[in-house]
Amino acid sequence: GQQLNQSPQSMFIQEGEDVSMNCTSSSIFNTWLWYKQDPGEGPVLLIALYKAGELTSNGRLTAQFGITRKDSFLNISASIPSDVGIYFCAGQLLDNYGQNFVFGPGTRLSVLP
Amino acid sequence: NAGVMQNPRHLVRRRGQEARLRCSPMKGHSHVYWYRQLPEEGLKFMVYLQKENIIDESGMPKERFSAEFPKEGPSILRIQQVVRGDSAAYFCASSTRRVTGELFFGEGSRLTVL
Numbered sequence: 001g002q003q004l005n006q007s008p009q010s011m012f013i014q015e016g017e018d019v020s021m022n023c024t025s026s027s028i029f030n031t032w033l034w035y036k037q038d039p040g041e042g043p044v045l046l047i048a049l050y051k052a053g054e055l056t057s058n059g060r061l062t063a064q065f066g067i068t069r070k071d072s073f074l075n076i077s078a079s080i081p082s083d084v085g086i087y088f089c090a091g092q093l094l095d096n097y098g099q100n101f102v103f104g105p106g107t108r109l110s111v112l113p
Numbered sequence: 114n115a116g117v118m119q120n121p122r123h124l125v126r127r128r129g130q131e132a133r134l135r136c137s138p139m140k141g142h143s144h145v146y147w148y149r150q151l152p153e154e155g156l157k158f159m160v161y162l163q164k165e166n167i168i169d170e171s172g173m174p175k176e177r178f179s180a181e182f183p184k185e186g187p188s189i190l191r192i193q194q195v196v197r198g199d200s201a202a203y204f205c206a207s208s209t210r211r212v213t214g215e216l217f218f219g220e221g222s223r224l225t226v227l
Contacts, residue, residue, distance in 0.1 A: 042218040105155040
């Protein structure tokens with residue numbers, strides 16, 4: 001089946017540092033979504049991307065839809081303790097009549113004070 | 114505008130009992146997805162439904178698991194004769210349409226099988 005690779009798997013950073021994570025696939029997607037999940041909660045949608053090359057910001061978060069439509073990255077600037085959590089990327093496939101959202105395994109972010 | 118509502122949030126069952134998890138999608142959403150998540154792991158697709166139809170159940174075990182999304186009422190994920198390995202968080206998500214849609218998640222139902 002379709003797969004998404006996320007890197008890094010986990011990261012430990014100091015408060016105030018910038019964070020960068022990415023998502024890659026061998027498949028072409030028509031939508032990229034980035035989610036954050038806090039412990040014991042459901043994933044929350046952070047950013048949605050719909051066009052190749054699109055760069056979208058949401059506060060300190062910035063995400064881009066790769067030109068090849070096979071990747072996306074998420075940047076977090078000036079990290080704070082509440083950024084701790086698991087970040088999932090999801091791609092939505094073209095021409096798939098079944099379930100068409102594919103999720104990455106997640107990047108676990110820890111922020112040290 | 115209420116989000117995706119799931120209940121119960123926590124459910125404890127003994128082996129062999131049945132578990133029923135409910136999901137009410139966001140208003141105006143007719144596409145429902147169920148995912149399963151084990152501790153420290155990612156989201157595993159189970160089933161995708163539209164009103165009264167199962168579109169894709171390729172991620173759902175053939176035995177003991179079933180899902181429905183009736184014309185009226187919530188979507189239900191049903192697990193019969195639960196075993197310890199069914200203990201997990203089950204998340205429901207909904208979207209307005211299949212193509213270029215955004216997926217919104219509920220808070221999840223955490224099933225513990227004793």
